[in-house]
Amino acid sequence: MTTKTVSLKIDEHEITAQEGKSILETAIENGIDIPHLCFLAGLTKTGACRLCIVELKGQAKLFASCSTPISDGMEVITNSEKLKAYRKNTIQLLLSERTHVCSVCVANKNCELQALADKLGVEHVAFEREWTSENVDSSHPFLVIDRNRCILCTRCVRVCDEIEGVHALDLKLRGKDSQIIVDFDDSWDKAASCTSCRKCAKVCPVGAIYVEGEPLSETKDTGIADFVLSRRKK
Amino acid sequence: MKPADIIHLAETELDAQRSYKHRINVCCSSGCIPFGALKVLKAFEDAVKEFGVQKECKVARTGCIGTCSVGPAVMIEPGNYLYQSVTPEKAREIVRDHVVLGLPVKDMLYGSKAYFEKQHRLVMKNAGKIDPYRIEDYIAAGGYSALVKCLIKMSPKDVIDEVWLSGLRGRGGAGFKIGQKWTFVARAHRSPKYIVANLDEGDPGVFANRTLAEADPHAILEGMLIAAYATEANKGYIYIRAEYPLAVDTLKKAIDKAKAMNLIGQNILETSFSFDIELRLGAGAFVAGEETAILASVEGNRANPRPRPPYPAASGLWKSPTLIDNVETLANIPQIISHGGLWFSKIGSPTCSGTKCFSLTGKVNNPGLIEVPMGITLKEVIYDIGGGVPDNKKFKAVLVGGPSGGCLPDTMLDLPIDYESLTKAGAIMGSGGIVVIDEDSCMVDTAKFFIDFCVEESCGKCTPCRVGLHKIQETYARIIGGVGKPEDIQFLRSSCGYIQEASLCGLGQTAPNPVLTTMRYFGNEYNEHILQKKCAAGKCSFKHNVKEAEI
Numbered sequence: 159m160t161t162k163t164v165s166l167k168i169d170e171h172e173i174t175a176q177e178g179k180s181i182l183e184t185a186i187e188n189g190i191d192i193p194h195l196c197f198l199a200g201l202t203k204t205g206a207c208r209l210c211i212v213e214l215k216g217q218a219k220l221f222a223s224c225s226t227p228i229s230d231g232m233e234v235i236t237n238s239e240k241l242k243a244y245r246k247n248t249i250q251l252l253l254s255e256r257t258h259v260c261s262v263c264v265a266n267k268n269c270e271l272q273a274l275a276d277k278l279g280v281e282h283v284a285f286e287r288e289w290t291s292e293n294v295d296s297s298h299p300f301l302v303i304d305r306n307r308c309i310l311c312t313r314c315v316r317v318c319d320e321i322e323g324v325h326a327l328d329l330k331l332r333g334k335d336s337q338i339i340v341d342f343d344d345s346w347d348k349a350a351s352c353t354s355c356r357k358c359a360k361v362c363p364v365g366a367i368y369v370e371g372e373p374l375s376e377t378k379d380t381g382i383a384d385f386v387l388s389r390r391k392k
Numbered sequence: 393m394k395p396a397d398i399i400h401l402a403e404t405e406l407d408a409q410r411s412y413k414h415r416i417n418v419c420c421s422s423g424c425i426p427f428g429a430l431k432v433l434k435a436f437e438d439a440v441k442e443f444g445v446q447k448e449c450k451v452a453r454t455g456c457i458g459t460c461s462v463g464p465a466v467m468i469e470p471g472n473y474l475y476q477s478v479t480p481e482k483a484r485e486i487v488r489d490h491v492v493l494g495l496p497v498k499d500m501l502y503g504s505k506a507y508f509e510k511q512h513r514l515v516m517k518n519a520g521k522i523d524p525y526r527i528e529d530y531i532a533a534g535g536y537s538a539l540v541k542c543l544i545k546m547s548p549k550d551v552i553d554e555v556w557l558s559g560l561r562g563r564g565g566a567g568f569k570i571g572q573k574w575t576f577v578a579r580a581h582r583s584p585k586y587i588v589a590n591l592d593e594g595d596p597g598v599f600a601n602r603t604l605a606e607a608d609p610h611a612i613l614e615g616m617l618i619a620a621y622a623t624e625a626n627k628g629y630i631y632i633r634a635e636y637p638l639a640v641d642t643l644k645k646a647i648d649k650a651k652a653m654n655l656i657g658q659n660i661l662e663t664s665f666s667f668d669i670e671l672r673l674g675a676g677a678f679v680a681g682e683e684t685a686i687l688a689s690v691e692g693n694r695a696n697p698r699p700r701p702p703y704p705a706a707s708g709l710w711k712s713p714t715l716i717d718n719v720e721t722l723a724n725i726p727q728i729i730s731h732g733g734l735w736f737s738k739i740g741s742p743t744c745s746g747t748k749c750f751s752l753t754g755k756v757n758n759p760g761l762i763e764v765p766m767g768i769t770l771k772e773v774i775y776d777i778g779g780g781v782p783d784n785k786k787f788k789a790v791l792v793g794g795p796s797g798g799c800l801p802d803t804m805l806d807l808p809i810d811y812e813s814l815t816k817a818g819a820i821m822g823s824g825g826i827v828v829i830d831e832d833s834c835m836v837d838t839a840k841f842f843i844d845f846c847v848e849e850s851c852g853k854c855t856p857c858r859v860g861l862h863k864i865q866e867t868y869a870r871i872i873g874g875v876g877k878p879e880d881i882q883f884l885r886s887s888c889g890y891i892q893e894a895s896l897c898g899l900g901q902t903a904p905n906p907v908l909t910t911m912r913y914f915g916n917e918y919n920e921h922i923l924q925k926k927c928a929a930g931k932c933s934f935k936h937n938v939k940e941a942e943i
Contacts, residue, residue, distance in 0.1 A: 205699030206853045208894045220893050225699040226526055244894050251859035310852060329694065329852075332677070334862050336852035 164234040165188040181223035181234055182210050192236050193245055193274055195252075196311035198361055200383030201320055207252075207311055209245050209274070212236050216264050220244075230306035242278070249275050253286040255334065256292065257306040262303075265365025268374040271309060275284075280311075292337065296345035300370050301359060302339065308366040310336055314358035338366075357382055393654045394542040395661050398531060405532035413448040414491050416440075417467040417520055418478075421456040422638050423600070423761075424463035428479065432464045435480035439487035452529075455607020455642075457520035458511075459502055460599075460760040467520055474502040477704045506776050507758050512693030512739065512765045515723045519607035524642050525650040530610040533641055536655060538729035539614050543623050543663050546729075551622035552578060555725070557733030557746040564590055564681075564718035565793070565812035565822045566746075568896070575621040575714065576705035587619055587628040587677035587714045588709065590686055594633065594678035595794030596845060597826040601719050601751035603761050605632065605639035608723065609646035613656065613669060615722030618729060620667040623715055627668050629690050630719070631680070634673040637767070678795075678849035682862050682897045683716050684849070696853045700809035706926040720749055720824075731906035742765025744810035748821070754791075757782050764809070771805040774828055785830040789914070792920045795849075796902035798909035799835060818909040820902055834931035835914040836921050839906045840868040848901040857900030860891045864907060874934030876922035884911065 162177040168190050175184045180203060185192050196207040205222035212223045215233035220241075223234070237239070252258075252271060260266050274280075292305035312329065315338065319325040326349055330339045341349040359367045360379040369377050410416070417598040418433040442843035453780075462476035466486070473496050474814065475486060482500060488777065489495045495699040513519070522529035530536070537603045542551055556571030564879055589612060605612060616628045632640055651658045658666045672690050674680045680695035689695040689710050708714020728736045737745045744766040750773065753759045759778030764773060770790055781787045789799045798819030800807065800812060807813050811821050829838060847865045854860045864887055869882050895901045911918060919927045925934050 167487040195458070203699070204853070205896055206855070208854050208856055208896065211894055222699050222896070240893075244890055247860075247890050248855050248894065251855050255859045256864075286866065310858070327915060331852075332679075333847060333850040334858050369711070 164228055164230040165234075166228050166230070166234065166239050168234045169236055175189045175228055175345040176333050177228070180229055181212060181221075181226050181228055181232075183224075184228050184235075184238065185223065188369050190236065193278060193362055194224055195270060195274065196313065198313050198317075198380060198383055201313065201316040201361075204312060204316070207248065207309075209248055210239060211244065213238055213241065246278050246280050249278055249280045249284045250285055252309050253280070253283045254287045256285075256288060256290045256308065260269070261367045263307065264305070265307070266372050268378060269365060270363035295340070295346050296370065297348070298352070298354070298374075301346060301354065301367065302370050303340070303346065303357065305337055305366065307364050308338055309364055310338075310362060311360045312338075313363065314338060314367055317357045317383055319385050322353060322355050322357050324351045324353055327358060393661055395544055395663075398536050398540050401528065401532045402534070402537070405528045409448075409450070409532060413457060414450060415450045415469045416487075416491070417452050417454040417457070417469065419457045419463065419467075419520055420453045420463045421603055422454060422636070423460035423603070424465060425638070425851065427463040427477070429464035431480050432466065432483050434477050434520055436466075436481035436487060437444070438930065439484040440491070442484070442743050443487055443492050443923040445487070445491055448838050449487070452523045453525065454522060455519045455524050456516075456603040456761055458516070458760050458762065459507065459758070462502065463500070465520075465903040468496075469521075471496075475500045476502045479867075480607050499508075504779055505658060505756050507760075507762075507779070510768065510772055511763055512747050512777050513763050514713055514727060515604065515611070515720055515749060516761070516763045517727075518608065518611065522608065524607055524609055524729045525645055526786065527610060527646065527653065530608070534730065535610050535726070536614055538726035539617050539655070540616050540661065541729055543661060543665060548578065548622045548624060551618060551729065554728060554733040555622070558724075558736035559726045559733075560721065560728060560736065561744065561746075561811065562718060562722035563724075563748065563821075563824070565820060570721060573705065574619065576703070577625070577713050579713040579861045580706060583624075584627060584712050584746050584916060585623060586709040586712055586714040587616055587623070587625045588686060588690060588714060589616055589628065589630040589719050589722055590681060590683075591630055591636075591639070591719045592634040592674050592681035592686060592726065592769055593624075593823055593914055594676070594681050594849070595823050595825050596753045597753045598794055598823050599829055600751050600761055601880050602636050602639045603817055604719060604723055604749065605636070609639075609643045610650065611726060612643070612719045612724040615717075615719075615725035617656070617660070617667055618725045619715060619717065619722060621665055623665065625715060627670070629672045629709075630672050631674055631678075631686050631690055633676045640671065640673065647671065658772070659795040670794060677851070678845075679851045679897070681897060684897065686716065687714065694851075697852050697899075724876060740765045741808060741810050743812060748792060748809065748824055750824045750826045752778050752826050752828075754826075755781050755785065755787075755830040755832075756828045766810050769808055770800065770826075773809070775824060776807070777827065781828065781830050785832065786830050787828070788833060789829040789838075789903065789910075791819075791825070791827040791829060791838070791842075791906070793820035793905070794825040795845045796820065796899070796905050797822050797825065798905045799829070799838060799913065800909065803912040804913075806931050818905060818912060820905065822902075832931075834929040835910045835917045836868070836871060836927070837929075839910040839933045840865070841870060843868060843903070846899065849897065850903075854894075854896035854900060856891045856894040857896070857903065859893075860887055861900070861903055864891075864904070865886060871918070871921050873934045874925045874932075878922055879917060880922060881911065881915075
């Protein structure tokens, strides 16, 4: 495959990059920070969290930078006042959706949601918070899923399907009722397809899936998908 | 079968039809069957035998005639005598008086002439006239001649040029130029290529696509075949919701018949053109009608939308180039090819050619399935065709475009129905639902109804739609519960803007429309609810003791 290079502008940076990459990937490579959450290098881009939305000059709509490929002459605006406000709104919505209490969370200080909230200046949640009582499954010998902390980014679902290749995790129901399930909504110890590879825990941006008794700083490895994938290609 | 055989078959069938003096069309669509249409059909058949007029009177099972509220509807040709609310007993009477004695039963005839006068039946031209289960009926009405024309006389490019010329725009809601869409897919030089016909009509109170499939399934198939010929596609899927059993059955049988006659499959009509069509049943999620969610569902996955780009024309079903069109769009195609794009472009309004099917429901005298030329005003639809609001009630609003449409007040009734005008007014064309609302309804409550619907139907993938809409829903619950706060208005407005812009797919992007339009046109009702804790329509009962709740 011949690779073409394209020239584009991200904010004030003039960039030349390989065609086929997304805006977010190009930005990361060039040290430009676009907040993102559901995106993880090596996994399918779902454009779900809507944090990485950017403006494109000449286009009325907003685009998820993780999934939008770069093109020649593109002018990307990553940090307008509107985008900043929308991102703050998204973070607050995520924090209000289920039970997020940093001080008692296993992911405290190892949490991408917390870090983003901090970075984007979210000091309080303007919405009424839901205190959920979703199912917590600790039946597995060492993996635990606490659905009250889940933000439905589906990184775990994707890593399980695309990298580990077993698709033990998926979603049930829809809308705000969506839940991550193991196999056919079994308890985790009964899930025949799970290989206990821990990749779900490694990529979970929050503390929804973790390894019991292990500090999250040890478990987390957000480069795992990209690493496995890069070896696979060779 | 060869192209000439189609023409021959049409002539034979027409001869057979001409041998009948009368034709009794009994509407057996989903609207009329619950009223007992199948019994009425049987009664007509029995009565025709009883009076010994089988040879001169044909009884046909047809699709929707259009007057869904007064079913079962029966049309007798010649003369287009439309009988309403026919019962098996009355069927015998009609055969005796009308067919045998030649005296139409006047007191049973459908009263509102205006209902049909302002309509322009193009897509639905065969509806209620042909038997959807007989491919011969469709062929006799000129069906499949457009396909023959394409295969014999036109190159794929000619077909696309004709569609460009017609100015046809997507009937699924967004109004994208079909000529352009087809060009994108035709230009994608990768195979296989797919076509998906969208029949996932999920809006409450909308039944136009269902009716079309029940009444004239072959028009959809022919449209797909022509689209496949133009874009050089290999395989087509009709995505239909499983809650439409009659439409599924009709389409299934139509596909089987067309396959048996070599109109679908390998080397169609002994040419080099091959195309296969398969039905895919959806489990009934509203979001599955969204362009990319439908792809996921056809692939067998959860019907979640995915971000665009890449657009389906470049990377659709199984990452192959895919054309997705609404079935109503496709049903327009055979006529564009038969009569030419120029002919089509002169129907309707200049920016918006052709017609549009609407499910006219709510507080109108003549609800039903209507087809009107683009550019007709809302007033004409509601008052001339719909016959106005019943029981001398006052008209309050009209919701155009389904659950993500907009509620427009009486001052907007002169608005012409076309994509641009509707969008400007805050509504959308959507899948073609028009719901008339009278003074008995509360607009705050109405908006809440549609927000509830969208919260229920949100797939849950993106944050703004999943959580944002839920926050709006909570705010409505407060306002209607009598504990709304003045700042709720500002909250609704800013949240709606955020959800519209930040959401991933069309569901989230349009879901705030009912909220925004009701606030724009009926802001006083919000103020009443919030400040005076009063609902003028008497719909919302403020159950809570307001004072206590506030404390």
